[in-house]
Amino acid sequence: MAFDLFLLEVVISGLMTGVMYALVALGFVLIFKASGIFNFAQGVLALFAALALYDFLSEDGWFFSLFGFTLPVWLAIPATAAIMIFLAWIIERSVLRFLVKQDQIILFMATIGLAFVLEGLGDLLFGSDVKPLNIGIPQGASDWALDTFNLYIEKLEIVAAATAAVLVIILAIFFQKTRIGRALRAVADDHQAALSVGVSLDKIWVIVWSVSGIVALVAGIMWGSKSGVQFSLSLIALKALPVLILGGFTSVPGAIVGGLIIGVGEKVAEVYLGPYVGGALENWFAYMLALAFLLFRPQGLFGERIIERV
Amino acid sequence: MNDRAQDQILLEVDAISLSFGGVHALTDVSFDIRKGEVRSIIGPNGAGKSSMLNVINGFYHPQQGTITYQGQKRSQMKPHEAARGGIARTFQNIALFRGMSTLDNIMTGRNTQMSKGLFWQALRIGPALREEIENREFVEHVIDFLEIQAIRKTPVGKLPYGLQKRVELGRALAAEPTLLLLDEPMAGMNLEEKEDMSRFILETNEEFGTTIALIEHDMSVVMDISDRVVVLDYGRKIADGTPEEVRANQSVIDAYLGVSHD
Numbered sequence: 001m002a003f004d005l006f007l008l009e010v011v012i013s014g015l016m017t018g019v020m021y022a023l024v025a026l027g028f029v030l031i032f033k034a035s036g037i038f039n040f041a042q043g044v045l046a047l048f049a050a051l052a053l054y055d056f057l058s059e060d061g062w063f064f065s066l067f068g069f070t071l072p073v074w075l076a077i078p079a080t081a082a083i084m085i086f087l088a089w090i091i092e093r094s095v096l097r098f099l100v101k102q103d104q105i106i107l108f109m110a111t112i113g114l115a116f117v118l119e120g121l122g123d124l125l126f127g128s129d130v131k132p133l134n135i136g137i138p139q140g141a142s143d144w145a146l147d148t149f150n151l152y153i154e155k156l157e158i159v160a161a162a163t164a165a166v167l168v169i170i171l172a173i174f175f176q177k178t179r180i181g182r183a184l185r186a187v188a189d190d191h192q193a194a195l196s197v198g199v200s201l202d203k204i205w206v207i208v209w210s211v212s213g214i215v216a217l218v219a220g221i222m223w224g225s226k227s228g229v230q231f232s233l234s235l236i237a238l239k240a241l242p243v244l245i246l247g248g249f250t251s252v253p254g255a256i257v258g259g260l261i262i263g264v265g266e267k268v269a270e271v272y273l274g275p276y277v278g279g280a281l282e283n284w285f286a287y288m289l290a291l292a293f294l295l296f297r298p299q300g301l302f303g304e305r306i307i308e309r310v
Numbered sequence: 311m312n313d314r315a316q317d318q319i320l321l322e323v324d325a326i327s328l329s330f331g332g333v334h335a336l337t338d339v340s341f342d343i344r345k346g347e348v349r350s351i352i353g354p355n356g357a358g359k360s361s362m363l364n365v366i367n368g369f370y371h372p373q374q375g376t377i378t379y380q381g382q383k384r385s386q387m388k389p390h391e392a393a394r395g396g397i398a399r400t401f402q403n404i405a406l407f408r409g410m411s412t413l414d415n416i417m418t419g420r421n422t423q424m425s426k427g428l429f430w431q432a433l434r435i436g437p438a439l440r441e442e443i444e445n446r447e448f449v450e451h452v453i454d455f456l457e458i459q460a461i462r463k464t465p466v467g468k469l470p471y472g473l474q475k476r477v478e479l480g481r482a483l484a485a486e487p488t489l490l491l492l493d494e495p496m497a498g499m500n501l502e503e504k505e506d507m508s509r510f511i512l513e514t515n516e517e518f519g520t521t522i523a524l525i526e527h528d529m530s531v532v533m534d535i536s537d538r539v540v541v542l543d544y545g546r547k548i549a550d551g552t553p554e555e556v557r558a559n560q561s562v563i564d565a566y567l568g569v570s571h572d
Contacts, residue, residue, distance in 0.1 A: 178438065179417075179424045179445075186407050186418050193405035196367060197481065198393025198422040 009152055010271050011264055016157030018263020019164045020226070023219035024236050025243040025255040026167070027212040032249045034184045034208040037107045041115035043237025045213055048087070048118050050220030050229040051126040053080040054133055062125065073135045077217075084213030092206045100201065119234060128231055133224035160222045164256070167218060171211075171252060180207060188250075242290035248303020257301060262286045318345040319378075320489060320521050321366065326375035328361055328545075335361040336372065339547050341540045343489070348515050348522045350532045352556075353542035354565060359525045360402055362542070363491045366523070367392040367399050380488070394422050396488030400478045400495055402525075408467035412477050415466055416452055419484030420445040452480050456510060472503040479510060490514065492524045496531060504528065508535055533557065541565070 024046060031039040039045075055061035056076035064070050071079060095114060099107050138155040145153045175181040186194040187204050195201070223233055239262070247258025266285040274281045293300065322342040328335045336358045343349045351359045364370040366377065368387030376383050379395060387397075398419070407415050424441055453459055456476050461469060466477050475495060482490055495511065496504045512535055514520050526532050532539060533553040541549040541556055543565040549556050556562055 178442065179421060182410070182414055182418050183421060185410060185414075189407035189409055190405050192369065193401065193407065194418075195369070195389035196393065196399050196401075196405070197418050197485065198390050199418075200390045 005150060007268075010267050012151065012153055013157070014264035014267030015260055016154065016161060016263070017267065018260035019157070019161045019256075020219070020222055020259075021236070021239055021243050021263055022256045022259025023160070023164055023167070023215065023222060024240040025247065025259055026164075026171070026252065027215040027219065028240055028244055029247075029249065029252055029255045030171075030212040030215065031208055032244075033252075034188050035107075035205060036104055036188070037111065038104075038249070039212070040108065040111040040237070041118060042212065042216060043234040043240070044115045044118045044122070045084070045087075045216035046220040046223065046236070047229070047231065047233040048122050048220075049080055049084055049213065049217035050133060050224040050233065051122050051131075052083050053077065053135075053217070053221065054131045054224070054229050055126055056080065057133075057135070058131070077135075077221075080217055081214050084217055085210040088209030088213050089206050091209055092202060096205055096209075097202065115234070119231070123231070130228045130230040131224075133221070133229050135221060135225065137225050156222075156225055160226075163218060163222065167215065168252065168256060171215075174211075175252070180204075184208060239286060242286040244300070245290040245293050246300055248300030251300070251302035254300055254302035262289065265289060319343070320345045320380065321523075322378040323362075323366070324376045324378070326362075326365060326372045326377070328358075328365060328370055328372040334545050335370075336365070336542075336545045339375075339542065339545070341547065341550055343521060343523055344538075345521055346515070346519050347537040348511070348524060348535055350524045350526060350536040350539045351542065352526065352529075352532055352539060353548075356544075357542040358545040359542055360493055361545075363399065363493055363523070363525065366489075367397050367491060393485065396485070397491065398482035398485040398487035398489075399491035400475070400482050400493055402493040402497065404471075404474045404478055406466045406474055406478055406481070409465060411463050411465055412458060412469070412480075413449065413453070413462045415477055416449050416480045416484045417445065419452075419481040420449060422485055423448075448486075449484055452483050455483070455513075456480050457506075472499050475499070475503075475507070476510075479507075483514065486518075487520060490520050490522045492522060492526075494525050494527065496526060496528055504531060511535060 024043060027042045027045065028039060031037055031042070053076055056063050056071040056079055057073065058064065059070060061070070091114065095110050096107075099110055137159050140155060142153045142155050142158060145151045175185060183194065183199045183204060184207070186197070186199055187201065191201070220229075220233070223236065243255060243258040243262050245258075246261055247254025247256070262285075266282045269285045270279070270282040319342045322340075324340050326339045327337050339358070339362065351362060353359055361370060365372050366387065368389040368391060371386040376385055377387055378384075379387070379392075379397070407418065410418075424445055453462060456479065458473065458476055458480065461473060461477075466474055469477065479492070479495065482492075492511065496507050499507065508531055511522060511524070515522050524532075524536065536553055538551060539549075539553055539556045540547060541559070541562050543561075548561045548565060549559040551559075
C-alpha cells in the first residue's frame, strides 16, 4: 500500500512538472502553427516576462525608482502583458517584417539572435541575480490532499495545472470559433489564400507573438514562483523541445500531452531506474524519449503527417 | 448583359507591363471591366491570364502601367486593400484551408466584414459573439445558394475536386464582392459539374449584380456566359470585344490554331 501511494505521488509530481513544460511548449506551438517558425526565443520570452513582472512588484526595480511606488499584483500582471504585446510589435517591426519571404532556417536563426538580445537586455535592465517572485500563489503542501489521501502535493502545482487548463480552453475557443483564430489558421494553411480574403500578414504576426508572449508570461509566473526568477529559466526552452517532438509541433493538445508524458516519464524513470544507472536520469530521459520518437514517429503523437513527395 | 449601369467602368488596367527577371509575363496590356458584366480573359497556356488576375488583386506588382479601381488610380494594388475594396477571387490550383471545415473556410471569406476587437474575440462574448452569429447567418445563405449543406462540417481536404472548387467560390461569395475574379473555375470538371458552376456564376451575376472577371479554357462556356472577352497571347492583348467579334478575329484564330510560317 505504501509503495503504491509513493508511486502515485511520483506520478502526480511528474504530471505537475509536465504541466509546467507544457506551458512553455504551448508558446512554441502557437508561433509554429501560424508561421512555421521554430521560435528559439520562447524560453527567453518567459524569462523576460517574469523579470518585468518582478520589476513592477519589487521595491528595488526600475518602476519603483521612477515612480516611487510598486504596483499591486492585479495591475502588475496586465502591465506585464502590455509589455509583452509591445515587445511582439517591436519584434515584428524590427525583425520579422524584413524576413517575410525568406527560408524558415533564416527565420529560425533570427530567433536565436533574438534570444541573445533579449537575454542581454534582461540582464542589463534587471540584473542577473535570482529574484523571488511572490504573487500570492499559496506555497507548501496541500493540507486537503495530505489529510484526505495522505498524498503530498504542492499547492503551487495545483494552481499551475488549473491555470494551464483554463489557458488551453481559452486558446482552443479562440482558435476554433473566432474570426482572428480562423485567420491564424488560414495563414498557417495557405499564405496566398489568406491574403486573398483580406488577412494582413503583419497584423497576424503581431497577434501571434503577443499571444505567445502572454503564454510566456504565464509560464514565467509559474516557474518564477516555483524556483525564483533566474536566467536558467531560459533553459527550460530546451526541455520544451522533446515535448514538442513528442506532441507534434502543430498541435495544442499535443503540447499538453507531450508535456505530461515527459514530466511523468522522467520522474518515474529517475525514482525507479535512477539508482541502477547512477542517477541524474531526469536530465536526459526526455531527450532519449524524443530520439526514439524521431526514429519511429517523426510527426509526433498529434502532428500532421509528414508526406514527402519525390 | 445587365442593362443597368452598363457603361460604368469598375476597373481599368492601363498599359500594364510585368516581368520576372528577363521573362515578360505581360506587355502593355490595357482593358476595362464594366460594372455588372461577365468579362472573360482567354488565351493559350502561358499567355499571362493568371498573371493579370494577380496584378488586379495585388499579388503581383507590375513594373509599368496603372490600375484604376472604383475611380481610384494606382500603380499597384495590395492584397488586403483589394480584399477590403471588394475584390474576391478563386485560384487555378484550389487554395483552400485544407484542415478546416467547409463552414470555417467560407467564414474566413467574411474576414473583411468583421471588425470586433481582439479583446472581445478572445473571450468570445458581447459584440464579438453577436458579430459571429450575424456573419454565420450570411454564410448559411451562401451554403444554401451553392447547395453544399451536406458538407458543411467536412474538412475540405477530404472533398472531391469539384466540390472543393465550389467551396472556394463560396469563400469568395461570402465576402459580398463587388468584383469577383475566377481563375479557371471549371478546370477538370465533368459536364454536369460545369453546368452547375456556370449556373452559379450566372446567378451570382444576375441576382447580386456582382461583376465577374473569368479565366476559362472551355470556349463553349466562355462564349455562352460572357458579355465581353479579352484575348491574351504571349503576354500581349490580341483582341477585345463581344464573343462574336472575338470568335471572328483572325489573330485569335491564329493564336489558338497556330499559323503556318511559309
